[in-house]
Amino acid sequence: MTAINDHMLELRDLTKSFGTFHAVDGVSLTLGKGEIYGFLGPNGAGKTTTIKMMAGLLLPTSGEMLIGGFNMVKEPIRCKAITGYIPDRPFLYEKLTGDEYLRFISSLYPGDGAWPLPEAADDYLELFDLTEWRHHLIEGYSHGMRQKLIMTSVLMLDQPLIIVDEPMVGLDPKSARIVKELFKKKAEEGTSIFLSTHSMEIAEELCDRIAILVNGKIRATGTVEELRALAKAGSGHLEDIFLELTGAFELQEVIKALRTGPRGVVTGNKQPGGPA
Numbered sequence: 655m656t657a658i659n660d661h662m663l664e665l666r667d668l669t670k671s672f673g674t675f676h677a678v679d680g681v682s683l684t685l686g687k688g689e690i691y692g693f694l695g696p697n698g699a700g701k702t703t704t705i706k707m708m709a710g711l712l713l714p715t716s717g718e719m720l721i722g723g724f725n726m727v728k729e730p731i732r733c734k735a736i737t738g739y740i741p742d743r744p745f746l747y748e749k750l751t752g753d754e755y756l757r758f759i760s761s762l763y764p765g766d767g768a769w770p771l772p773e774a775a776d777d778y779l780e781l782f783d784l785t786e787w788r789h790h791l792i793e794g795y796s797h798g799m800r801q802k803l804i805m806t807s808v809l810m811l812d813q814p815l816i817i818v819d820e821p822m823v824g825l826d827p828k829s830a831r832i833v834k835e836l837f838k839k840k841a842e843e844g845t846s847i848f849l850s851t852h853s854m855e856i857a858e859e860l861c862d863r864i865a866i867l868v869n870g871k872i873r874a875t876g877t878v879e880e881l882r883a884l885a886k887a888g889s890g891h892l893e894d895i896f897l898e899l900t901g902a903f904e905l906q907e908v909i910k911a912l913r914t915g916p917r918g919v920v921t922g923n924k925q926p927g928g929p930a
């Protein structure tokens with residue numbers, strides 16, 4: 655029951671200030687159906703603050719957020735009903751089992767009130783190697799297992815918009831691969847995905863469009879190709895484009911100096927007096 659709107663998500667001049675500090679400063683963007691949008695930026699750029707506003711955890715200082723055409727500030731329940739949110743840190747109810755947690759989450763969304771677990775939950779638990787753990791208390795889960803349980807709780811509900819803050823942090827390579835493939839499949843089926851990441855590889859592999867955020871403002875936006883043209887980056891590596899657009903290109907010089915430095919710490923160069 656989304657409102658009629660071309661965009662699944664629309665931010666209009668979104669701003670969040672803490673005192674006189676503008677953590678998010680006039681961010682505008684749109685996310686279409688079935689699109690994967692990547693939010694990149696250095697530490698403290700304002701990514702999590704933006705995502706928390708989209709998830710309804712923080713009120714904006716000014717600006718508008720539309721989700722499925724509904725205004726997040728005026729109709730938060732309607733917006734939340736169609737949004738799956740995966741936070742960067744997996745805080746969970748320790749004294750519930752994984753299975754109980756999934757049933758609890760399922761009960762929060764419109765249904766017949768019988769707390770049924772969507773059938774897909776079994777598939778995701780199996781995919782994430784959590785089937786054997788589903789009746790264990792969450793307090794015994796590792797960080798990665800908690801992250802995968804939250805992912806299961808969001809994916810099983812099949813909402814049209816998924817918002818993810820740093821999806822791969824704490825996941826082993828196999829789980830990270832599975833998550834990437836699941837996001838691709840969901841997007842092909844029409845789910846819109848907004849994700850923040852520090853991983854250039856994820857941004858390049860998954861995202862249809864990318865916004866680079868610096869000091870709360872969008873510095874550049876477009877496909878990887880468009881950003882490449884914008885940064886005039888000869889190598890075309892997203893990392894170089896990112897460094898150039900965030901004004902950190904001199905970092906390359908630092909890295910080069912570290913690699914070739916006189917102490918050879920990074921290069922593993924032979925030390926004076928060491929074995930020949």
Ligand SMILES: Nc1ncnc2c1ncn2[C@@H]1O[C@H](COP(=O)(O)OP(=O)(O)OP(=O)(O)O)[C@@H](O)[C@H]1O
Nearest residue numbers: 672676677678695696697698699700701702703704
């Ligand atoms: N509750 C708060 N009170 C004051 N300042 C805050 C608050 N929350 C965030 N900030 C500040 O807002 C800025 C943006 O923080 P945010 O967590 O959104 O950055 P980020 O881009 O997600 O960074 P990272 O990549 O390190 O996770 C930071 O300078 C942070 O210190």
